[in-house]
Amino acid sequence: MKTLVICSGGLDSVSLAHKVAAEQELVGLISFDYGQRHKKELRFAERAADRLEVPFELIDMRHIGQFLSGSALTDDVDVPDGHYAEDSMKVTVVPNRNAIMLAIAFGVAAAKQADAVAAAVHGGDHFIYPDCRPDFIDAFQVMQDRALDGYASVKLYTPFVHVPKSAIVTEGARHHTPFADTWSCYKGGDLHCGRCGTCVERREAFDLAGISDPTDYADRDYWKSVVEAS
Numbered sequence: 001m002k003t004l005v006i007c008s009g010g011l012d013s014v015s016l017a018h019k020v021a022a023e024q025e026l027v028g029l030i031s032f033d034y035g036q037r038h039k040k041e042l043r044f045a046e047r048a049a050d051r052l053e054v055p056f057e058l059i060d061m062r063h064i065g066q067f068l069s070g071s072a073l074t075d076d077v078d079v080p081d082g083h084y085a086e087d088s089m090k091v092t093v094v095p096n097r098n099a100i101m102l103a104i105a106f107g108v109a110a111a112k113q114a115d116a117v118a119a120a121v122h123g124g125d126h127f128i129y130p131d132c133r134p135d136f137i138d139a140f141q142v143m144q145d146r147a148l149d150g151y152a153s154v155k156l157y158t159p160f161v162h163v164p165k166s167a168i169v170t171e172g173a174r175h176h177t178p179f180a181d182t183w184s185c186y187k188g189g190d191l192h193c194g195r196c197g198t199c200v201e202r203r204e205a206f207d208l209a210g211i212s213d214p215t216d217y218a219d220r221d222y223w224k225s226v227v228e229a230s
Contacts, residue, residue: 002027003116003157004109006101009044011182011202012120012160015172019159020118021052022175027114028055032101034094035065038188047181059104065094098131099140102156106144110152122160122168124201134161165201166208173211180214194219200226 003020007013007029020026029049031042042058049056098121105117121132130136141156148154160168172179184202185192192199194217203223206213 001025001116001155001157002112002114003118004105004112004114005029005118006105006120007031007045007048008120009041009046009048009182010120010184010198011172011177011179011205012122012165012168014044014048014182015168015175015177016118016120016160017048017052018175018177019171020157021054024116026052026054027112028057030057030059030105030108032059032061032104033065034061034097034101040188041183044181044183051178051181057108059101061100061104064100096131098129099136102140103144106148106154106156109154110148113152114154116155116157118157118159120160120168121158122165123163124165132161137161164208165205169205169209169211173209189218191216191218193217195222199223
């Protein structure tokens with residue numbers, strides 16, 4: 001199956017890229033600049049494409065992104081510390097982001113005559129992001145079947161949609177994903193901060209998977225107090 005992977009440069013999507021490269025025919029990685037506050041993650045996505053020897057496409061969505069305002073990922077809003085499942089993390093929602101990215105990726109995949117678009121949405125995302133939930137994935141597939149009817153047949157491949165992030169770590173390790181060469185932190189500093197929701201989730205996932213975390217964190221132990229309190 002010829003598969004195009006949406007890759008942010010984070011642990012989840014880079015692990016997915018390595019999984020697809022091992023199990024299917026990886027035809028490329030596609031990333032999106034939607035005006036996020038830092039572009040650091042995109043460099044990790046491009047490095048993943050270079051490592052896997054596939055084309056890398058960066059879609060410029062900055063003009064669209066300026067209208068998707070109100071998120072800590074795009075505006076001058078503090079990124080909250082704490083556990084990913086806390087209500088405070090909803091400030092990281094970028095309205096309709098995944099739906100827009102997927103629609104573009106499906107168009108690119110159809111033009112490239114690919115069979116599937118792969119996205120690394122996972123069970124831990126369901127609480128915060130409505131466009132990461134299984135019912136959205138199913139509905140999006142139905143919509144794309146209608147949109148491409150008679151032109152192309154492209155499937156949405158989301159192997160992690162029902163599993164926690166720890167399972168992605170396990171799967172990533174199985175496919176030799178270089179975890180140290182991925183970026184998750186929302187704050188975009190020199191090191192992963194260790195305190196934002198995605199850093200806490202990343203650190204917890206390695207612990208639950210029983211796999212050593214090679215990531216350098218500015219605050220390596222903060223996650224423990226957050227998890228204990230949740």
